[in-house]
Amino acid sequence: MRGGHSPFKPRPRRSWRAPGELLNFVLYFSCVVLLVLSRIGHGAVEEARDGFAELSAPVLAAASKPVIMARGAAAQFRSYIGAFDEIDRLRAENETLRQWQWRAKLAERNVTQLRSLLNAVGEPALHYTSGSVIADARGPFLRSVLVNLGREDGVRIGYAAINGDGLVGRTVDAGDAVARILLLSDLNSRIPVVVGQASVRALVSGDNSDELKLEFLPDRASVKAGDEVFTSGSDGVLPRGLPVGVVTGSAGAFKVRPHADLQSLDAVSVLFFDTPTLTRTDPPAFAQDRALSASADDDDELPETGPSASASPRPADARIKQAGAASAPNEGIVQTRQ
Amino acid sequence: MTRILPAVSVLVVVFATALPWGLPAGATFIPPMVVMTIIFCWRALPGTVLPLWLAFVLGLLTDFMSGGPLGFWALMALISAQTGGYAPLLAGGRAPNRLWLVWAGVAAGIGALSWLLGAAYVVHWLDPWPFAFGTLVSILIFPLLLRLLVLFTGGLPKPKFQRGST
Numbered sequence: 001m002r003g004g005h006s007p008f009k010p011r012p013r014r015s016w017r018a019p020g021e022l023l024n025f026v027l028y029f030s031c032v033v034l035l036v037l038s039r040i041g042h043g044a045v046e047e048a049r050d051g052f053a054e055l056s057a058p059v060l061a062a063a064s065k066p067v068i069m070a071r072g073a074a075a076q077f078r079s080y081i082g083a084f085d086e087i088d089r090l091r092a093e094n095e096t097l098r099q100w101q102w103r104a105k106l107a108e109r110n111v112t113q114l115r116s117l118l119n120a121v122g123e124p125a126l127h128y129t130s131g132s133v134i135a136d137a138r139g140p141f142l143r144s145v146l147v148n149l150g151r152e153d154g155v156r157i158g159y160a161a162i163n164g165d166g167l168v169g170r171t172v173d174a175g176d177a178v179a180r181i182l183l184l185s186d187l188n189s190r191i192p193v194v195v196g197q198a199s200v201r202a203l204v205s206g207d208n209s210d211e212l213k214l215e216f217l218p219d220r221a222s223v224k225a226g227d228e229v230f231t232s233g234s235d236g237v238l239p240r241g242l243p244v245g246v247v248t249g250s251a252g253a254f255k256v257r258p259h260a261d262l263q264s265l266d267a268v269s270v271l272f273f274d275t276p277t278l279t280r281t282d283p284p285a286f287a288q289d290r291a292l293s294a295s296a297d298d299d300d301e302l303p304e305t306g307p308s309a310s311a312s313p314r315p316a317d318a319r320i321k322q323a324g325a326a327s328a329p330n331e332g333i334v335q336t337r338q
Numbered sequence: 339m340t341r342i343l344p345a346v347s348v349l350v351v352v353f354a355t356a357l358p359w360g361l362p363a364g365a366t367f368i369p370p371m372v373v374m375t376i377i378f379c380w381r382a383l384p385g386t387v388l389p390l391w392l393a394f395v396l397g398l399l400t401d402f403m404s405g406g407p408l409g410f411w412a413l414m415a416l417i418s419a420q421t422g423g424y425a426p427l428l429a430g431g432r433a434p435n436r437l438w439l440v441w442a443g444v445a446a447g448i449g450a451l452s453w454l455l456g457a458a459y460v461v462h463w464l465d466p467w468p469f470a471f472g473t474l475v476s477i478l479i480f481p482l483l484l485r486l487l488v489l490f491t492g493g494l495p496k497p498k499f500q501r502g503s504t
Contacts, residue, residue: 027394034409045408052402067357136358137405138366144405210363264360
């Protein structure tokens with residue numbers, strides 16, 4: 001019996017058959033712990049996420065170049081295929097736009113006259129900086145993108161992000177050189193808006209689908225499909241007058257189709273729009289000279305623009321970052337001036 | 339080579355999934371499911387090394403890349419890796435078609451668990467279509483990925499017969 005177990009004594013039962021099982025348990029348990037910490041928004045998780053985004057940004061920026069180029073080439077190829085149809089469509093659109101240009105000039109003149117009569121204070125222009133999307137962080141229950149703009153560029157949490165077509169989302173994380181933009185279509189996105197010519201107030205919220213929900217419309221609101229939707233600015237976070245999308249669907253189930261193609265974002269611009277709430281919650285680690293301030297001192301230096309929120313020409317020191325061969329990101333910004 | 343290749347290949351795919359491909363909203367579940375498929379394949383292939391802890395790390399990287407909750411894809415990667423390790427037993431061999439069947443079951447499970455866990459996480463019923471579509475695509479591309487990985491490793495080892503065996 002030497003060296004062996006006595007048949008009368010029970011064998012010592014091991015709680016773990018192998019160290020591997022303990023490791024498995026630790027790994028599964030770690031997943032659960034991480035999920036819980038993420039759910040409650042623990043600071044360590046957010047710090048780790050920000051740190052990783054900073055670390056991976058150069059790799060992603062380099063790797064996204066060929067992808068963006070390939071997408072550009074594919075888009076160009078598609079446009080070659082349908083070139084003749086596109087020319088006809090653009091001619092028709094040009095005719096319509098010429099009429100609109102004439103109407104816009106007339107309206108602009110009227111507005112200027114009325115504002116001078118009322119001694120209305122002009123809204124300050126919005127400064128912005130532009131960059132490229134370097135990572136498409138869109139999961140099954142998240143819609144966000146990473147851009148190569150960060151605190152070094154003056155970007156802070158809560159700033160509106162737009163592209164040539166309209167509002168894209170807002171910044172929810174800002175590292176030194178990279179920022180995360182929560183897209184309009186995300187479940188957590190809530191944007192106060194005004195709808196149509198009657199400026200009916202409502203809330204646009206994302207549900208991870210291509211179209212946005214239009215909620216909290218007042219009873220008997222005069223809203224119909226095709227109405228334009230703009231930011232109301234009533235949250236104090238986003239400037240008012242940014243184009244969001246167009247109303248679709250029917251009464252009781254109105255949706256909003258965003259102007260911006262949220263699935264294939266290449267270049268975005270981040271608007272410097274500060275609010276007292278933001279300055280209280282976020283340390284002032286940004287370039288003051290490039291950010292819009294509501295103070296009277298800064299207003300003097302800013303060019304006067306129209307009545308709605310508008311994007312002013314980029315300040316001289318604000319740079320445009322491009323990760324790939326995306327088309328000039330500033331081209332579309334002009335449209336947001338309307 | 340068989341020790342480094344699995345980890346490196348999954349790492350490359352994890353980074354690739356984060357790039358701005360311009361996928362439609364209904365296809366956002368596909369890239370992480372491709373990562374899970376490759377983890378499963380590497381674990382099921384003989385002679386390759388992809389420990390569970392490494393699968394966990396790679397899943398965690400997928401979490402970081404996707405911007406979602408940490409631990410979500412790490413959990414799915416663990417499930418993929420663990421079932422991948424048992425796949426030859428479950429399939430009664432390493433025949434590609436049988437492994438495909440096992441993966442179909444595992445992917446369906448992962449898809450359903452992801453949907454439920456995602457809904458519980460955001461406390462909101464999520465649209466099941468992207469989950470179902472991603473799962474379906476991962477099942478459909480499994481033979482292709484398996485063939486590709488086998489090609490990288492220089493082919494599956496031939497079964498060894500003992501002398502005198504029939």
